[in-house]
Amino acid sequence: MIHSQEELIEKAILFFKRGDFSLGYRTLLDAGLNTDSENIFSKVLDFVAIYEQESSENKSSLLSLFEKCATEIRSVKIENKKLLGQTILKAENITKNYNKGRFVLGPVDVTLKKGDIFGLVGENGNGKTTLLTVLASLIKQSSGNLSYSFSTENKDKYDVLSKLVYIPQRTPVWYGSVLDNLKFALIHHGVKGNKNDLLVLMMVARFGLWKYKDLKWSELSSGYKMRFELARTMLRKPEIILLDEPLANLDILAQQIILEDLRMISKSPVNPIAMVFSSQQLYEVEKVSDEVIYLRNGKPSENLNLDEKENQHVIIEIDTENSREEIESVFNENQLEKLEFNGGVYILYFKEGFSFNDCLAIIAKNNFSVQYIRDISKSSRRFFVY
Numbered sequence: 001m002i003h004s005q006e007e008l009i010e011k012a013i014l015f016f017k018r019g020d021f022s023l024g025y026r027t028l029l030d031a032g033l034n035t036d037s038e039n040i041f042s043k044v045l046d047f048v049a050i051y052e053q054e055s056s057e058n059k060s061s062l063l064s065l066f067e068k069c070a071t072e073i074r075s076v077k078i079e080n081k082k083l084l085g086q087t088i089l090k091a092e093n094i095t096k097n098y099n100k101g102r103f104v105l106g107p108v109d110v111t112l113k114k115g116d117i118f119g120l121v122g123e124n125g126n127g128k129t130t131l132l133t134v135l136a137s138l139i140k141q142s143s144g145n146l147s148y149s150f151s152t153e154n155k156d157k158y159d160v161l162s163k164l165v166y167i168p169q170r171t172p173v174w175y176g177s178v179l180d181n182l183k184f185a186l187i188h189h190g191v192k193g194n195k196n197d198l199l200v201l202m203m204v205a206r207f208g209l210w211k212y213k214d215l216k217w218s219e220l221s222s223g224y225k226m227r228f229e230l231a232r233t234m235l236r237k238p239e240i241i242l243l244d245e246p247l248a249n250l251d252i253l254a255q256q257i258i259l260e261d262l263r264m265i266s267k268s269p270v271n272p273i274a275m276v277f278s279s280q281q282l283y284e285v286e287k288v289s290d291e292v293i294y295l296r297n298g299k300p301s302e303n304l305n306l307d308e309k310e311n312q313h314v315i316i317e318i319d320t321e322n323s324r325e326e327i328e329s330v331f332n333e334n335q336l337e338k339l340e341f342n343g344g345v346y347i348l349y350f351k352e353g354f355s356f357n358d359c360l361a362i363i364a365k366n367n368f369s370v371q372y373i374r375d376i377s378k379s380s381r382r383f384f385v386y
């Protein structure tokens with residue numbers, strides 16, 4: 001976890017030096033954005049123009065310019081307001097009924113702090129969108145309390161909604177170019193003139209839209225549309241972001257970049273944001289989330305703290321060409337408790353005292369052909385088993 005602007009800049013340089021150029025670049029842009037200084041923005045954008053021109057994958061020739069830019073950013077002292085960890089949203093005993101009780105969400109409790117990133121998973125129709133839209137105050141809960149603690153007093157409902165952004169699964173169509181739309185969004189937020197131009201370009205670079213800034217909605221792929229939504233959202237300086245299926249329709253690389261960006265945004269040492277996002281990409285969700293809320297029939301499952309030690313039994317998911325009989329034959333009855341096959345992968349439940357490494361050793365010794373193996377003992381994946 002990064003706790004200060006200084007650490008963020010150090011990290012950016014380290015990433016770049018190690019050859020993780022894109023991560024270093026995005027981290028540097030985050031640090032630049034934190035300064036909120038037009039002077040710094042224009043210096044960073046000089047570097048951006050060179051970086052974006054560089055066609056080679058290997059950007060190590062730009063290291064000294066990168067470091068120079070980092071030094072400029074470092075010259076702006078930023079007060080550490082210690083916002084990370086402050087409670088910003090509290091939802092207690094929330095329920096929502098549809099169709100005279102045919103679907104009931106909850107009761108659900110959610111406490112979100114700045115810097116928290118929560119994943120929301122569950123099969124289709126289990127209430128993920130309903131919960132997100134209740135948390136976003138877009139629909140009213142049937143019962144329960146919902147409160148926000150933003151850093152400044154909210155004047156009115158519009159004020160609340162500007163600090164809280166909900167990004168729906170199907171984002172609306174917009175007209176004109178990426179750049180013009182972002183400029184317009186920022187004007188709407190009260191920033192005009194030179195600062196508007198610079199800040200928009202910073203955000204365009206930050207979300208990888210530099211080469212696409214003149215394109216229209218219809219010319220962008222799903223991944224870039226999502227990047228645009230994030231750029232537009234961040235211009236509003238939100239304190240809570242709620243995202244419905246941001247990974248839908250994205251290829252694996254785009255998913256990883258968006259997830260890393262969500263993590264970076266939420267864990268910002270200067271402007272940390274509380275975030276909840278729903279997704280069907282279970283493992284990816286678990287990788288970045290501090291907590292996972294798993295909904296089944298509208299109810300959150302208990303015992304889903306991923307760190308909890310309660311589950312001592314190892315459960316593994318394995319994709320292998322070996323047959324059920326072969327699997328059963330290599331584990332003895334003191335080891336394997338249960339074996340399930342859903343047609344795609346096997347789920348093996350082991351008895352207490354048998355570890356994942358014990359399992360790997362037996363599989364290796366017996367020369368199994370393994371396409372894939374994963375320890376799901378602490379994953380919500382185990383709730384998706386029938």
Ligand SMILES: Nc1ncnc2c1ncn2[C@@H]1O[C@H](COP(=O)(O)OP(=O)(O)OP(=O)(O)O)[C@@H](O)[C@H]1O
Nearest residue numbers: 098099103122123124125126127128129130131278
């Ligand atoms: N406006 C509505 N009026 C009546 N029923 C609704 C309404 N919105 C959702 N529902 C019902 O509530 C249930 C939960 O829907 P919701 O969209 O919240 O689930 P979800 O987990 O987001 O599903 P998916 O993964 O398919 O997007 C479903 O049975 C749905 O039919």
